Amino acid sequence: MSRVLEFEGIRNFRHFGEYAACDGAKVRANLFRSGHFHNATEADKSRLADLNISVVADLRRPRERENEPSSWGEGLRILQSDVAGHAEPPHLQFLREGDLSREGVTGFMRSAYQRLPNEKGNQEVFAAGLRELATHGADEGFVVHCAAGKDRTGIFCALALSLADVGKDDIYDDYLMTNTAVDYDTLIPVVQKRLKDMFGRDVKEDVMKVFLGVDEEFLDVAFQEIGSAERYARDVLGLSDDEIAAVRTNLIAG
Template identity: 50%
Template sequence: MTRITSLEGVHNFRHFHGYDGLDGARVKDGLYRSGHFSRASAPDWDHIGGLGIQVVADLRKPRERTNEPSNWPDPIAPRVLASDKGDTGEPPHLRFLRTGVHTTEGVRDYMLSAYRRIPMEAGNMDVYRDAYRALATGDAEAGFLVHCAAGKDRTGIFCAIILDELGVDADTVIADYEMTNQAVDFDAIIPRIRERVLADYGQAMEPAMMRTFLGVDGDYLRQAFEVMGGVDHYVRDHLGIDEHERDALRARWLTG
């Protein structure tokens, strides 16, 4: 089964349903993830409009949403969940591009630090909480999409949380997360991003390091799980999701 859909202006678009979950049940269709939509083409919107997406969780900060607006067309018009928290100062990834140690080890250290930070940021937790509840209450039962800028880090953590809650085994959760490395055409985007970084900051990473920066590694997700104290603890004690809501999520998104 092909999970990845190649779109013209949207990177990393794919679904994360269809896996085996709790007690042999299957994760119902209707769960999608991606990068941002500011460059979506008319054919992209035609495809997305046919998926029945009712709720979109946009994990980007306000400045990101302003600079690269989604511009959802009226025929689709989903309910968008977002947060206005945490939009102060230079974004960490841009600060790293400007001032960080651009070695393979330096890039990897930055990515691990990002995964220690992301689950605990108030804005991310707000959207994670609201998105979880939208899935549990049935508001998004026909179709749900979660995205950030690249659709790999903030988005990847949330998808891993939901799949874990639905009883998908740990190896499959990691494999789904690492699918970004197949879904993104690095050869196409790295030259463009390096050129922009060079123009904006006067330096650019070597392509191999840029691939580490733009890709994912199971160790990053494991680092997030460690900081979270495990998904069970994080969902219950950090997001404040109660057992009734957790049972409702499984009832709505698992099918025999």
């Protein structure tokens, strides 16, 4: 079964549950990760309703949410942070002013993965999302997303799966799946035109793939910042040992 769910206006939507954990256990279903939902069509919204999603962890900054607001139905618990205020997101500032060579973009992505685990807004939503996963009903859907569903979302999913004792290979496979889940042949020209219209900048296709995709090295950088998932959850995110244990217990299918 493919982990990727196809939508008309939503990119990179897929399962991040049902991986094998230790001792023959398995992570439960109804766990989803995605890019933003601003372009969701009516057909997409209908399909989302069928997934019985009750909690949405939105890792975007306030300005991103204002520029591309999501349209959700009633009764959902939305987790988000206003810590970053209305400042321009770092990735937009880089696209406007930064070195858009392949080396420059790769360097930006490395620095982003050093920064993301340490940003207070991300930490706030990471903590809230993990606490939800510690108590969330197994028959209810949970979705975490950012703008593209790959960097902030990728770090959150890697943390959650690590706390559930999923093996490193599966954690990295889940992270790297963005590179096959997204139709870059369609997406890259759209983003190239947007950058030209917004900032007057031309970006080569191979450089766009670095910026829009993921690389094992980037997640390595994030984990170098995080250290062990348990230590980060406890000492940085503020979860108690009981909450950390509950995340694992509740993520494992019965």
